[in-house]
Amino acid sequence: MSGKVLAATEAAADGPEHVEVPTAYDAILLASFGGPEGQDDVIPFLRNVTRGRGIPDERLEEVAHHYRAFGGVSPINDQNRELKAALEAELARRGIDLPVLWGNRNWAPFLDEALTTAAESGHTKLIAIATSAYSSYSSCRQYREDFARALNDTGLTGTVQIDKVRQFFDHPGFVEPFIEGLREGLTGVEEAVPGIDLATQVHVLFSTHSIPSEDAKRSGPPERGFGAGGAYAAQHLAVAEVVMAESGRGLPWDLVYQSRSGPPTQPWLEPDINDRIRELAAEGIRAVVIVPLGFVSDHMEVKWDLDTEAMETSEEHGLLAVRVPTPGVHQRYVAGLVDLVLERRDGTPAAERPAMTALGPWYDVCRPGCCENVRLGFKPAVSGLAP
Structure with missing residues (x-):
């Protein structure tokens, strides 16, 4: 087990299950999957999604027809634009001065761009919200690995710190x-x-x-x-x-x-x-x-x-x-995401955090060995203890 959490803020660096120390974040990082925004984007996007797996374009085209049926445009980017605006409005309503930066794993705007923009603006202590509520490789650890990769690719490891709100499946x-x-x-x-x-x-x-x-x-x-x-x-x-x-x-x-x-x-x-x-x-x-x-x-x-x-x-x-509708920009959902950020900003004790099942509140810092990818093994990942 590593003694320190990669690229974490001071309060999270030693890997407590729940961080109960206030942390003054500079900005919120809204992290999502990303999606194509035109027919010409579809195959390049799917190459990004399947990078490292050697899948030929002919096989990718079998999946592409889902996107092509909608003009090559995934709805996810517009939905994240709406969510970003809704988060900004909720923060403003509460008088909270935290900018919201948006970066995707697989299509523009990429995480690398978001981190570069953050550093150029002097925002070096970020709290991330990934648009996925549950625990698994693809819905949690892969985001954490991509944070680590983006920090490395931009040369911002050691400059920008990234914590992540807990998995919010039962919030x-x-x-x-x-x-x-x-x-x-x-x-x-x-x-x-x-x-x-x-x-x-x-x-x-x-x-x-x-x-x-x-x-x-x-x-x-x-x-x-x-x-x-x-x-x-x-x-x-x-x-x-x-x-x-x-x-x-x-x-x-x-x-x-x-x-x-x-x-x-x-x-x-x-x-x-x-x-x-x-x-x-x-x-x-x-x-x-x-x-x-x-x-x-x-x-x-x-x-x-x-x-x-x-x-x-x-x-x-x-x-x-x-x-039934998904949460989308439902007022309760948007307010809940802000509440999750404030848990970490304020160091709210775990006993005072809302959770609607006996499984939660989930961990602020992912535990060692959490959500391993069988095919790829463990890669460096922020917001959790190694491996």
Whole structure:
């Protein structure tokens, strides 16, 4: 185990699970996945996403049709522009003077640009918000590795420090918009199908991005022993239970997965949402309410995999399907992200931090061995103890 956290502020450098010492940050780093903004961007973008894997353009084109169906434009960049503006407005409303810088992992504006802009503006102590709520390699550690890579590539290692807010899967600001959305979705089903029996004819599907089973197993700290699905599955299941309980409806539900890629021989988390919809139709279910629990905004995996494919599957099998909104720029979600920043700025004790499941509040500083990538192993990563 390394004795110090890479590129961390003084309060986080020794790796406490929760940093309970106030830290005067200079700026917020909004970090996201990125997406193409035109047909000519699609293949270069996908090359960035799959860098190091040697995937030929012919295979990338098989995925590209999702983007090409929307004019080559992913909605994610515009959504992040809206989120950045919403965060700035919420900060201004509270009288908090923290600029918001935005950088992506896979498309412009890149993290390197954001860090260079920060340093040129004299902002050297950053608190990062990644647009992903759960623990896994792709949703947490890969962001932390990309922070380390960007610091190295810009020559800012040792100059710019980056801490990261905790994974916010069970923070009220993230969860409450789904509770509201599920209630409204169920009301919509009742209005669309008068006389439908919710208890026997409606099923709730909580959907999230599938990941390789071996990566899932290694999500979260190894010592927590979450089992086959790791922290990734455990966190989703815990949040789904809360959303169902708070909705006030005792309906049947499942956690399902979507957007799998990779070779068919590699096990990924299941069941696939489309397979489950087919099964439910055969069981006599008349309507499904789809809750995109793994997503913070309506980006391509939501617009294509849910709003296109899952809706088509539902229609083919005679089911009404209603899709619940993602948090997006919901006021509660935006306020919650600011609250997460203030936890770290103010050094809020862990016992005073809100968490809607027994799993949280999650760690400020990722634990050693957290969210290993089986294929790539451990790379340098900020905001966590090595490896």
